[in-house]
Amino acid sequence: MEKTRPLWSNPLQFVFACISYAVGLGNVWRFPYLCQMYGGGSFLVPYIIMLIVEGMPLLYLELAVGQRMRQGSIGAWRTISPYLSGIASVVVSFFLSMYYNVINAWAFWYLFHSFQDPLPWSVCPLNGNHTGYDEECEKASSTQYFWYRKTLNISPSLQENGGVQWEPALCLLLAWLVVYLCILRGTESTGKVVYFTASLPYCVLIIYLIRGLTLHGATNGLMYMFTPKMEQLANPKAWVNAATQIFFSLGLGFGSLIAFASYNEPSNNCQKHAIIVSLINSFTSIFASIVTFSIYGFKATFNYENCLKKVSLLLTNTFDLEDGFLTASNLEQVKGYLASAYPSKYSEVFPHIKNCSLESELDTAVQGTGLAFIVYTEAIKNMEVSQLWSVLYFFMLLMLGIGSMLGNTAAILTPLTDSKIISSHLPKEAISGLVCLVNCAIGMVFTMEAGNYWFDIFNDYAATLSLLLIVLVETIAVCYVYGLRRFESDLKAMTGRAVSWYWKVMWAGVSPLLIVSLFVFYLSDYILTGTLKYQAWDASQGQLVTKDYPAYALAVIGLLVASSTMCIPLVALGTFVLHHLKRGDAAPMA
Amino acid sequence: MLWLLFFLMTAIHAELCQPGAANAFKVRLSIRTALGNKAYAWDTSEEYLFKAMVAFSMRKVPNREATEISHVLLCNVTQRVSFWFVVTDPSKNHTLPAVEVQTAIRMNKNRINGAFFLNDQTLEFLKIPSTLAPPMDPSVPIWIIIFGVIFCIVIVAITLLILSGIWQRRRKNKEPSEVDDAEDKCENMNTIENGIPCDPLDMKGGHINDAFMTEDERLTPL
Numbered sequence: 176m177e178k179t180r181p182l183w184s185n186p187l188q189f190v191f192a193c194i195s196y197a198v199g200l201g202n203v204w205r206f207p208y209l210c211q212m213y214g215g216g217s218f219l220v221p222y223i224i225m226l227i228v229e230g231m232p233l234l235y236l237e238l239a240v241g242q243r244m245r246q247g248s249i250g251a252w253r254t255i256s257p258y259l260s261g262i263a264s265v266v267v268s269f270f271l272s273m274y275y276n277v278i279n280a281w282a283f284w285y286l287f288h289s290f291q292d293p294l295p296w297s298v299c300p301l302n303g304n305h306t307g308y309d310e311e312c313e314k315a316s317s318t319q320y321f322w323y324r325k326t327l328n329i330s331p332s333l334q335e336n337g338g339v340q341w342e343p344a345l346c347l348l349l350a351w352l353v354v355y356l357c358i359l360r361g362t363e364s365t366g367k368v369v370y371f372t373a374s375l376p377y378c379v380l381i382i383y384l385i386r387g388l389t390l391h392g393a394t395n396g397l398m399y400m401f402t403p404k405m406e407q408l409a410n411p412k413a414w415v416n417a418a419t420q421i422f423f424s425l426g427l428g429f430g431s432l433i434a435f436a437s438y439n440e441p442s443n444n445c446q447k448h449a450i451i452v453s454l455i456n457s458f459t460s461i462f463a464s465i466v467t468f469s470i471y472g473f474k475a476t477f478n479y480e481n482c483l484k485k486v487s488l489l490l491t492n493t494f495d496l497e498d499g500f501l502t503a504s505n506l507e508q509v510k511g512y513l514a515s516a517y518p519s520k521y522s523e524v525f526p527h528i529k530n531c532s533l534e535s536e537l538d539t540a541v542q543g544t545g546l547a548f549i550v551y552t553e554a555i556k557n558m559e560v561s562q563l564w565s566v567l568y569f570f571m572l573l574m575l576g577i578g579s580m581l582g583n584t585a586a587i588l589t590p591l592t593d594s595k596i597i598s599s600h601l602p603k604e605a606i607s608g609l610v611c612l613v614n615c616a617i618g619m620v621f622t623m624e625a626g627n628y629w630f631d632i633f634n635d636y637a638a639t640l641s642l643l644l645i646v647l648v649e650t651i652a653v654c655y656v657y658g659l660r661r662f663e664s665d666l667k668a669m670t671g672r673a674v675s676w677y678w679k680v681m682w683a684g685v686s687p688l689l690i691v692s693l694f695v696f697y698l699s700d701y702i703l704t705g706t707l708k709y710q711a712w713d714a715s716q717g718q719l720v721t722k723d724y725p726a727y728a729l730a731v732i733g734l735l736v737a738s739s740t741m742c743i744p745l746v747a748l749g750t751f752v753l754h755h756l757k758r759g760d761a762a763p764m765a
Numbered sequence: 766m767l768w769l770l771f772f773l774m775t776a777i778h779a780e781l782c783q784p785g786a787a788n789a790f791k792v793r794l795s796i797r798t799a800l801g802n803k804a805y806a807w808d809t810s811e812e813y814l815f816k817a818m819v820a821f822s823m824r825k826v827p828n829r830e831a832t833e834i835s836h837v838l839l840c841n842v843t844q845r846v847s848f849w850f851v852v853t854d855p856s857k858n859h860t861l862p863a864v865e866v867q868t869a870i871r872m873n874k875n876r877i878n879g880a881f882f883l884n885d886q887t888l889e890f891l892k893i894p895s896t897l898a899p900p901m902d903p904s905v906p907i908w909i910i911i912f913g914v915i916f917c918i919v920i921v922a923i924t925l926l927i928l929s930g931i932w933q934r935r936r937k938n939k940e941p942s943e944v945d946d947a948e949d950k951c952e953n954m955n956t957i958e959n960g961i962p963c964d965p966l967d968m969k970g971g972h973i974n975d976a977f978m979t980e981d982e983r984l985t986p987l
Contacts, residue, residue, distance in 0.1 A: 200841075207823065209813070283912075284908070286936050287907075287908035287909075287911045288907075288908050290906075290907055291907050304894075305896055305897050306894045306896065306897065307894070307897070308897075346912070349912065349915065349916055350915070352919045352920065352923065353919055355923060356919055356922055356923050356926070359906065359923065359926050359927070359930075360926060360930065361928050364926070491845060492793065492845070495843040495844065495845040495847055496844065496845060497792070497844040497845060498795045498796060498797045498798060498845060498846060499797030499798060499804075562908060602930070602934070604926075604927055604930055
């Protein structure tokens, strides 16, 4: 009896799997940053245009390829053309899964630490003789200290490796065990898990929205961030970043979408699903940025009011004014009076008076792990019942991260389980176990003291250029090598619906052009920047400093980019050579 | 003569307690910040209480058990509410060394705070750093307990899933041989029962007659 391909139990599982994979941490920590940097409300214009022009067509293409070829990325590409192999996707997915699960490990760490009163990142630890707070913590803030010292125990530079920290290592191990548990049985187990990983983050986001909007000062953040700055529409960087965000947010090119779609019934309406998934993904980004901006507003207002209080206290103490006399409203007035009445004393204390500004607090734009683990925790520690909010928040981060990890591992496992050689020797539990084990072992690098610097290298370079190239080759291969007409008739035969002219125009013309322009832009950006730099944490100053990458780090970056991009031409060359050798063998026999 | 003595006393007092004098400490209270609406006014009775608390603290120091409230001198009370104080010895000619006063205040800071409903941030003795309360350090960090619980649950779940997978696979491998056994049994039964064909028989060994509709199909699906 032929082993049938496992299928999703119902189309809803497939949609949830795609949503769970596409809606990830990038929606929460990258989109609000871009929105803030490139004109607030007006950033939505390039974003939605790119969604319609680039996101939906490419997503539909990948899902259609997967559903038609009914194999993982390697098999699917080989069916399109024998010279192509999806191994580049697998390599990129492998790099991604190596470092991405470290984020889940950090989320676990923070989640476990949320069950304490007070929250460990809300107070600085005491110094040696208990007369004051730890020096590093005083210079930075307690949330930064907890992140850089307690969680990462970061070293001052990339060169100083340090040893593997056992606490993050344990959390990483747990993260991989959880991922293994979810992918153990293939679509059978993954299909059930994605119900949770797709829907629970929305529950938490809604709860946070309600809480965020009712926080004091939330409206400050919302108004400031969403006020459209129309002049940014003329900035080409805004458009490039919108395109990039759509591209990476949907997770195209990794092979995960092909893998998910390959478990579909052939008659599945993947056009509808592509539109639904991309719309939900973008909607989630906007929704998450509303929550983020209200939290920003709260944090900025809180810090601004604290700053005012500190200035008031300083003036009250210096001039022995009555306690409670200085308020936010009369501060400027009184400052003017004091400057005129006691000029010498005022000039003494003047350098210490900080200029408190709400705008400068709101202007601090943060993205990535800094936003998730420093800014958000700073806001959470000031809320009431902060333990509850902290647990909810990190649980949501976990769900988002694990959802994306399921897609990543599916991209690696599907080609492996499809290949007859491997799946005949090992059951799929063992293959999944091996993949998780190898990734976990390599991931221990990111738990060393310099681990966060390596994490940043992988985050910035492992997937960016290679993905653009992979999706470009995919689009061109489907349209021109396989043939757009042939693909269209395949889809029509499979789903029973014709492919509209819009998709054909996008696939054949617009999207490849867009990807080429993005690719050119990135390359020129890298070349123009010269040496690559990174942000290192300086414990003595309590802030980040910029440093140059050492030579071997640059070599690793080059290797990362090259190993995935070179796969495509190398495999083509290899197949060509083998083909010729076979023909050479066959000819004399004939 | 008495007037002279009185002037002398106040002069000595003035000399002993002065802003920046030797062994003098500045105290700063932020009553409105701490208590808001329930703030009390700072008057001479409160000052008396303060002197009493300082005298009480000094009494706890060995060799100073004879300190009286009148030995504590306050001066330069401002609107802030801040003032300076010194503690004199019984002869009222010298002030007690700063180190002793410091130790005494540090040891009893909590009592002094409590007497005024204030805390370390709102009742400050400048130059006397308060000992910050050490954080509660449980013997086993809480996060390890939660980590351990979740770790064990995940391991158990993985083991169960793997075992059930192996069990299912073993059952599938046994089924072809089970089919053969059943067929043998069928042939035997064929001779015993009267010719019920074996194929429709449920492999688990039940005797279901397929001619009748099963439970599920009795109700027409929607």
